[in-house]
Amino acid sequence: MSYPGRVVFFCVGDGARTVERFGANPWELLSDRGSQELMLALADGPRTLAELRDKVAPEALERLDILVKHGLVRQVGGAYAASIPVVTDAKARRLRVLLRPLAAAVAGVVERRVGEVKSAFMRTRLAEGFEWGDVAHILVDALLLDFSMLSCVENLLTRERLFQGWSRWQRVIPFFGMEVGPHMANFGVNSWFIDGFGISVMHGSMIRRTGLLRLMSVLQEQGEVLLELCRSGSIREVPSGLVELGLVRASGEGYELAVPVLRGGDKVLVTEAVVAVAHEAAEELVARYGVIEDAFRSLGYAEWLEGVGDFVELAIHVVMALSIEELVERGALPGIPEEPSASWGVWLWEAPWTLDYSVIYRHIFGEIREIVERHGACDRVEELISGAENLARKGEYGEALMMLKKAIDIYRTS
Incomplete structure (x- = not known):
């Protein structure tokens, strides 16, 4: 997700609900250079119209009214303020330092218990065709940290009554932006369904994959071919793009999938392992929730944002990214290739979900x-x-x- 000189926006949850929150698709509203320039200009606090005129191009100012209309920018007295946290690269550098203790706590739990996840994987049928190094980041980064730990964190925040500082919409569908730069830290997974199976793709600041947009396009265009490969195991002919991207490989007289597929009993084994570790990691994170609140204040967001919820979800995703970096540094996870193949971090799964x-x-x-x-x-x-x-x-x-x-x-x- 590389957009030089621009901002990337994320939600946590069902993206369709962002339309309920903002009354329109926020990615479409924020896709042009002017809107992103405006959001960056407001990233460090409210600015008057005169200040904005000095800071942004005229075409950016033309976007102000529409962003106010849809609640992405709001008027505060005689000034304008972003209604969501937007992290500039300068703030991202500070945020890394502020959240490092949380990442160390999460990484410590995972490092101590990663053997349980590896042991579960070795008992799966998947292990007959893939090595631990092929799937370690899928199982730990995506299934454990993103899907499982994030769910546990939300339930533990409920247990500890820590949602009081969140606005209604922040509880429903958190939304935030990050300037793309060398200090950006983020991790996430995009998933979608095809008939009977699903596809997931990891993305993050530590995954310097080129051609992500082409990969996503091919995956969606060739979903039926991938579905047939999931069902039959091998077919005689496939579109060349699937082979070029490393999603499919030659096998005998035909072609087979070159990426993992999680099914049935394998999902049970893997889910039992990742959820157990994720819960302990979530307990460590929630016990240090004050670190996130301190960062919210330290970076100045408390001065103009209504509610901490968007920032909390942003911070948790930064913590996930930093934890992955730390686990690699500690040797608990294999290194991420400097230039990962297009198919790195891609897997398929049997419906209804990748976890059991x-x-x-x-x-x-x-x-x-x-x-x-x-x-x-x-x-x-x-x-x-x-x-x-x-x-x-x-x-x-x-x-x-x-x-x-x-x-x-x-x-x-x-």
Whole structure:
């Protein structure tokens, strides 16, 4: 995700909900150079119209009213302020220092327990075709830190009543921006479904992959071919682009997938391992939540942002990126190639998700029981928990998880 001299914007959760928050697609609103120049000009605090005239090009000022209309910029007295945190490269450098203790705590847990994840992988069928080095970053960076730890953190923040400083929309769909530069630290995963299977692609400041846009385009255009390979294992002919990008390789008289596919029992083994480690890492992070609040104040955001939630999610993603960097430095994870292949950090998975829902259900059920014991339960919460248990007994774990999430949301918003 390299856009020299520009800003990259991220959400945490279902991107479609950003339209509810802002009344339009925020990436479209912020895609032009003028809008990004304006957001960078407001990154360090409110500015009057006169100050903005001195700082940005006329075409950037032309975007001001539309950004105010959709709540990305707001008027504060006689000035204008960004309504979301935008981290300049200068602030990114300071943020790395401020959040390093959190990253060290998370990395310490993962380093101590990464053997559990590797052991689980070695018991999978996936290990018959891939080495630990091929999948280590997928299992640790994506499945453990991003998908599992982030979920645990949100539930533990609920348990500790730490959502009080978040606005309503920050609890629903956090949104933030980062200037692309040498000090930027971020990690995330893009995922989407094809019929019966899904595709995930890791991206981050430490993954200097070229041709990401082409990769994403080919993955979406050739989804049906990848689906056929998932189902049959091998087909006689494939588009050359899949081979060139390293997604598919020659095998016998045909072609097979060259990237991992997580299925059935393998997902159970992997999910059990990553969720256990992720929960301990999340406990360490939440115990140091004050570090994030201190950074929010130290960088000045508390002076003009309404609510800390967008910044907290930004900070957690920075912590994930710094933890990955630290785990590589400690030798707990293999090094990331200086120029990763297009297919590095790409994998496929059997629906409904890359992690096993039954394992996630059992874990979140334990987390919500802790919340109930700590804060008591209302009739609606008990009704949702009971409904989730009934669904789980029938093996309908996806719907059961949705009910548990609704129960947790009652505490998050109360």
